Amino acid sequence: MNFELSQDHKVLQDAVRDFVEKEVKPVAAKTDEEHMIPDELVRKMGEMGFMGSYLPEEYGGAGLDMLSYAIVVEEVSKACGSSGVLISAHTSLCCGPIHTFGTEEQKIKWLPPLNSGEVIGCFLLTEPDAGSDAGALATTYRREGDEFVINGSKIFITNGGYKGTGVLFATSDRSLKHKGVSAFIIDLDTPGVEILKNEKKLGIRGSYTTAFALDNVRIPAENLLGQEGQGFRIAMDTLNGGRIGIASQALGIAEGAFERALAYSKERKQFGAPISDLQAIQFKLADMWARIETSKLMTYKAAWLKDNKKSYTMESAMCKMLASEAATFVTKEAIQIHGGYGFICDYEVERMFRDAKITEIYEGTNEVQRVVISKLLLS
Amino acid sequence: MKILVCIKQVPDMESRFRPNASGTWFEESDLAFRMNEYDEYAVEQAVQLKEQLAGEPEVTVLSIGPDRVNEALKKALAMGCDRGVHIQDPAPQDKDPWQIASIIAQFAQGEGFDLVFTGMQSQDRGSAQVGVLVAELLGYACATTLVGFSFSDGLVTARRELEGGIKGVVKLGLPAVVTCQLGLNTPRYPTLPNIMKAKKKDVLTIPVADLLHEEAVAATARFYPPEKKGGGIVLEGDVGNLVEQLYGILKEKTTVLR
Secondary structure, three states: OOOOOOHHHHHHHHHHHHHHHHHHHHHHHHHOOOOOOOOHHHHHHHHHHHEEEEEEOOOOOOOOOHHHHHHHHHHHHOOOOOHHHHHHHHHHHHHHHHHOOHHHHHHHHHHHHHHOOOEEEEOOOOEEEOOOOOOOOOOOEEOOOEEEEEEEEEEEEEEEEOOOEEEEEEEEOOOHHHEEEEEEEEEOOOOOOEEEOOOOOOOOOOOOEEEEEEEEEEHHHHHOOOOOOOOHHHHHHHHHHHHHHHHHHHHHHHHHHOOOOOHHHHHOOOOOOEHHHHHHHHHHHHHHHHHHHHHHHHHHHHHHHHHOOOOOOHHHHHHHHHHHHHHHHHHHHHHHHHOOOOHEEEEOOHHHHHHHHHOOOOOOOOHHHHHHHHHHHHH | OOOEEEOOEOOOOOOOOOOOOOOOOEEOOOOEEEEEEHHHHHHHHHHHHHOOOOOOEEEEOOOOOOOOOHHHHHHHHHHOEEEEEEEEEEOOOHOOHHHHHHHHHHHHHOOOOEEEEEOOOOOOOOOOOOOHHHHHHHOOEEEEEEEEEEEOOOOEEEEOOOHHEEEEOOOOOOOEEEEOOOOOOOOOOHHHHHHHHHOOOOEEEEHHHOOOOOOOOOEEEEEEEOOOOOOOOOOOOOOHHHHHHHHHHHHOOOOOOO
16 A cells, blocks of 8 residues: 555646646736636646646547546645636546547547647536436427537536537436436537626636526537437536546645645744744644545545546545535634734635635535435445 | 756755754655756756757756656656666765766766756755766866857857856857756746656666766765854833843943943
8 A cells, every 4th residue: 555646646746836836826816806717827727738637648638647637636726726626627527528428539529629728628517407416407409400409508617608618418308307318519609509697706716607598509419428318327427527626626725725824823923922832723733734634635545546447436425525625624724823814815815715615515515425425335 | 969967856945954863964754855956957958959959869867866866857858858867876965976977977978978968056965066077077078057058050159157147158069068057948847748758758777886986085074954043132111221221232242332
């Protein structure tokens, strides 16, 4: 048993850290304030290979593994949670299912521009009345000759604002519930796709969260992903992998806030000594670190299981749950350690606190993760 | 053209250093290591020259040390070097710059390198001797502390940094050794696809005993942190009282009032 990163993973971690320090950190506050990740940064992350880390080289990916992907999302999220989820949703939720369920032609057509970051990917599952209950989709499709015609609406679509490539879910017949659901690859520039709005949010403000109306959207029949009726399985399988990305994002946010809180506790003097001399602060730091390390072990384990083609459903649910709860806890304590300064925007932990909350919610709320875990325990 | 880049792996300079048990170097356990900053400029310049010459030169990157130095070699390979040479040495810190240079020269002797790039010094030992010693041992021309580099018509034009911000320009014929200084270039990031490609590049491992035939000419006698200076004194009280206290201290502990 070995808990150390391989030399290759260390080289990767070092390279990503260097990039994040110089390119992501300086624009993180601006990303939050302007509700947009600078295009320049998206382009640079694409050039670095962040948008296709674990996809094979033959489709324009970097050909690395899931652990490398987790490290990339974690390191980027230490500085900017919005940029972290851009990579996570794009890779896990769009490149991932196209690679796993796509035909050779589909992979050759759609993956290279996604993996280079030239086109940004998203996952169109959630609707006003269907989130984790994916069988309740109201967006419909019908076949017309060589095309599918899609009607309905989608909400809370991470990365939707880029209008790039999407993996979209729709039903042929609502009464069939999850058996009626199919998945499609869609170019979001297709006529009939309309952005209703990009949501204003508590956190991850640089990340687009988009509502779409789909009005008689015609897509070629060849864009069906997998078989008709296989959509529910594709969605569940995709979310399984996606949870490792969200866990990595949450882990990064927690680590970013911890680094700042630790440094601040050593600088800030009260009663003639640094506040890190106070046991009240020391215990906070210990609790924060223990939660971070626990989450990291579970996140890396889930990635390792996936890399080794072992079952990882339980671990991906656990790492997402642990890391997101670590993130909300650690960012809250980081503000407390900063005192009044933590509450003002200049000290960054305020942003991290806002960014952390969503990780307990998206890609399956933590309540759903507990359902997944307990079902597996009791099955 | 054959190019050699000599790199060293050094601790993260923000680490907290403690003397080791023998008191002649720092304790290495728990330290994070990375490529010596000046050597990154050397790697970047070598790769830029390879690009300038349409990929013709073969760039070999060499490092001496324990297994962990493979991380620095892999980074250099991901930045664009073609092959790695790891000179396996569990304790390079016990060798003086003369021995380190002689190991490199011994390896380089039969290889016919046209140009050798290295950092002007390491961030940890900082002797700045290895580059020039390698040049001397190989009988190569040498220029140090480069802040500018160009190559044309078989000639290296090196811009050197001198004291007080003055620059000097030197032209060297090949073969040559150049040592690189901050400001020479901006090292590229190793991209993920290039990190993947680097995994497939060859790294040759050579035990240091095969190349080391020289005795040390200098030895580190002691490694120690600077002595702690006493903290300042904060005077408290009203102004009149403060003046009296300060006057007393100046009179007692300094010669200002004598």
